[in-house]
Amino acid sequence: MRSDLNDLTIGAGPRKTRSTRRGDRLKIAEAFSLRDLPLFASVDEETLSALALEAKVETCESGTTIFRQGDPIASIVAVIKGYVKLLRIAPGGDETLIAIRANGETIVDPVMGPEETCGVSAETIGPATIIKVPAARFARLARESAGLGAAVALDATRRIAALVSEIEALKSQNADLRLAHFILSLCPPGEEQCRFRLPYDKRLIAALLGVKQETLSRAFAKLREHGVRTETRDIVVDSVARLVVQCEHLGRATPLPERTGRLTRDDAA
Amino acid sequence: MRSDLNDLTIGAGPRKTRSTRRGDRLKIAEAFSLRDLPLFASVDEETLSALALEAKVETCESGTTIFRQGDPIASIVAVIKGYVKLLRIAPGGDETLIAIRANGETIVDPVMGPEETCGVSAETIGPATIIKVPAARFARLARESAGLGAAVALDATRRIAALVSEIEALKSQNADLRLAHFILSLCPPGEEQCRFRLPYDKRLIAALLGVKQETLSRAFAKLREHGVRTETRDIVVDSVARLVVQCEHLGRATPLPERTGRLTRDDAA
DNA sequence: CGCCGGGTTGATTTCAGTCAAGCAACGTGG
DNA sequence: CCACGTTGCTTGACTGAAATCAACCCGGCG
Numbered sequence: 309m310r311s312d313l314n315d316l317t318i319g320a321g322p323r324k325t326r327s328t329r330r331g332d333r334l335k336i337a338e339a340f341s342l343r344d345l346p347l348f349a350s351v352d353e354e355t356l357s358a359l360a361l362e363a364k365v366e367t368c369e370s371g372t373t374i375f376r377q378g379d380p381i382a383s384i385v386a387v388i389k390g391y392v393k394l395l396r397i398a399p400g401g402d403e404t405l406i407a408i409r410a411n412g413e414t415i416v417d418p419v420m421g422p423e424e425t426c427g428v429s430a431e432t433i434g435p436a437t438i439i440k441v442p443a444a445r446f447a448r449l450a451r452e453s454a455g456l457g458a459a460v461a462l463d464a465t466r467r468i469a470a471l472v473s474e475i476e477a478l479k480s481q482n483a484d485l486r487l488a489h490f491i492l493s494l495c496p497p498g499e500e501q502c503r504f505r506l507p508y509d510k511r512l513i514a515a516l517l518g519v520k521q522e523t524l525s526r527a528f529a530k531l532r533e534h535g536v537r538t539e540t541r542d543i544v545v546d547s548v549a550r551l552v553v554q555c556e557h558l559g560r561a562t563p564l565p566e567r568t569g570r571l572t573r574d575d576a577a
Numbered sequence: 578m579r580s581d582l583n584d585l586t587i588g589a590g591p592r593k594t595r596s597t598r599r600g601d602r603l604k605i606a607e608a609f610s611l612r613d614l615p616l617f618a619s620v621d622e623e624t625l626s627a628l629a630l631e632a633k634v635e636t637c638e639s640g641t642t643i644f645r646q647g648d649p650i651a652s653i654v655a656v657i658k659g660y661v662k663l664l665r666i667a668p669g670g671d672e673t674l675i676a677i678r679a680n681g682e683t684i685v686d687p688v689m690g691p692e693e694t695c696g697v698s699a700e701t702i703g704p705a706t707i708i709k710v711p712a713a714r715f716a717r718l719a720r721e722s723a724g725l726g727a728a729v730a731l732d733a734t735r736r737i738a739a740l741v742s743e744i745e746a747l748k749s750q751n752a753d754l755r756l757a758h759f760i761l762s763l764c765p766p767g768e769e770q771c772r773f774r775l776p777y778d779k780r781l782i783a784a785l786l787g788v789k790q791e792t793l794s795r796a797f798a799k800l801r802e803h804g805v806r807t808e809t810r811d812i813v814v815d816s817v818a819r820l821v822v823q824c825e826h827l828g829r830a831t832p833l834p835e836r837t838g839r840l841t842r843d844d845a846a
Numbered sequence: 847c848g849c850c851g852g853g854t855t856g857a858t859t860t861c862a863g864t865c866a867a868g869c870a871a872c873g874t875g876g
Numbered sequence: 877c878c879a880c881g882t883t884g885c886t887t888g889a890c891t892g893a894a895a896t897c898a899a900c901c902c903g904g905c906g
Contacts, residue, residue: 396741396745398745398749400825400828402749404744404745404748404749405748406741406744406745424734427737427738427741428741450723450726450727450730451723451724451727452723453723454719454720454721454722454723454726455720457719457723457726457727457729457730458719458720458726460726460730461719461726461729461730461733464730464733464734464737465693465733467737468696468733468736468737468740469696471737471740471741471744472665472675472696472697472740474744475673475675475740475743475744475747476665476667476673476675478744478747478748478787479673479674479747479787480667480671480673482893482894483893483894509852509853510852510853511852511853518747518748519894519895520894520895520896521852521853521854522853522854522855522894522895522896523893523894523895525853525854525855526854526855526894528854529854529855540852540853540903556669559669751861751862752861752862778883778884778885779884779885780884780885788862788863789862789863789864790884790885790886791862791863791864791885791886791887792861792862792863793885794885794886794887795862795886795887797886798886798887809870809871809884809885
């Protein structure tokens with residue numbers, strides 16, 4: 309929650325190339341530009357400068373609550389570094405994970421609109437760096453600058469598309485298939501064989517996919533037969549193409565396509 | 578799909594009170610204003626007039642496809658009368674219901690953004706009347722008028738909130754509980770005892786809740802013990818308050834709170 | 847060393863999907 | 877008017893998926 313403003317430079321223009329990293333063991337001064345956030349990619353320079361004046365960067369330790377469901381919307385927040393989970397808390401008290409934000413993603417879930425409150429709570433997973441712009445200031449600029457308004461609308465469109473996909477997945481895919489798609493979404497594009505580290509622990513992945521961790525563990529075990537190995541926190545995918553094909557079989561039962569022929573040897577089971 | 582433009586007057590201003598309903602058996606001429614759509618509630622007169630010039634009203638018979646998933650976005654569509662279902666079609670061919678739009682709701686799911694395509698297909702349930710504005714024209718106006726851009730953003734915010742709620746429900750509630758909430762959402766506010774007609778058939782409700790119709794039928798049967806009776810298409814709720822209370826018991830097992838002990842016994846750990 | 851937290855695995859229960867039959871409500875055509 | 881098929885809804889018996897309960901493993905770390 310501490311605000312280390314002095315360590316960062318917020319700009320509006322293209323990222324400055326002056327990189328003052330000199331291996332000193334104090335925090336490395338780093339230039340950060342609002343332009344780096346996808347949300348602001350197409351916003352005019354002037355508006356961005358105005359926003360930059362109001363922006364505050366904060367470094368948060370693990371488990372910091374950024375805002376709470378039901379709070380009035382104080383700031384527009386984006387994640388610069390680390391991960392932030394968004395969750396909903398039912399009256400009964402149990403929490404439901406809605407999404408995890410990373411990279412340069414914005415948490416404008418509650419975007420604007422007068423007197424709106426936060427629909428979710430936001431909490432950091434691991435240490436994270438975030439940037440905040442006061443909501444009132446943001447809303448005013450959005451009303452004045454059509455470009456910013458359009459950018460917000462576009463951002464919202466993307467977010468809606470993602471949510472729609474998630475609803476489709478929850479309604480029509482079983483746990484194994486959802487996991488397979490999740491793995492595929494993590495594979496670096498263009499590589500047929502790959503190895504990477506899971507971005508967060510399996511409990512969170514389970515919550516993201518809407519299953520219990522035991523179920524996730526079993527789903528991983530099932531994928532092991534299809535060329536997806538797990539080494540504690542690392543994932544090795546033998547063949548992305550093969551996994552894509554297997555997705556169709558994971559979905560509907562069809563346990564045995566039964567192509568009897570001597571072709572592929574691993575469906576003999 | 579036929580366009581009965583001549584039967585309708587599209588305006589931008591407040592709804593004209595001249596009501597030409599005279600019981601003739603030809604279609605009743607009716608004035609319709611864009612202002613009636615919540616999306617445009619706060620948009621300035623001038624922009625609205627420009628939109629109205631481009632708007633086209635269409636009456637559709639049941640089962641009309643308005644647009645298809647993957648199509649380029651040709652128009653912004655709103656529902657004036659009747660219901661429109663939005664669904665996703667997987668490569669395999671099976672359809673997943675995403676949402677149902679009614680009243681004056683907009684189907685701007687794919688709002689704007691250059692070269693975007695429709696994320697869902699839209700199809701009328703029963704006969705419906707819709708209004709269309711060419712997407713290019715709409716996008717240009719949205720870019721020029723900050724008010725319209727803000728309105729779109731606000732609309733998107735509402736939609737996101739609804740989607741988030743649906744994801745929460747799918748992840749954390751069982752079929753009975755989801756149905757109970759759905760019923761409650763249909764109860765006219767303020768009334769303790771009520772009776773109303775389901776807006777569409779039970780197959781659609783099942784799909785909306787993410788269950789099979791057989792499961793929905795059993796869920797209705799279970800609610801019968803809690804003061805919710807179904808008479809074919811009508812619903813009678815004996816006590817809204819009681820239903821709200823029952824929701825807590827429907828969620829988690831806890832069939833018997835059993836407070837027998839003199840202390841709460843679960844904090845002994 | 848012992849004690850976690852995160853992860854796996856197994857046994858069992860609960861929930862929802864599947865398959866199948868039956869029924870009530872219509873609309874149509876004889 | 878009734879026989880008829882259709883469509884929407886319900887019910888039952890069964891299967892399968894995922895949650896639950898519980899034990900255990902294993903890699904830090906005080």
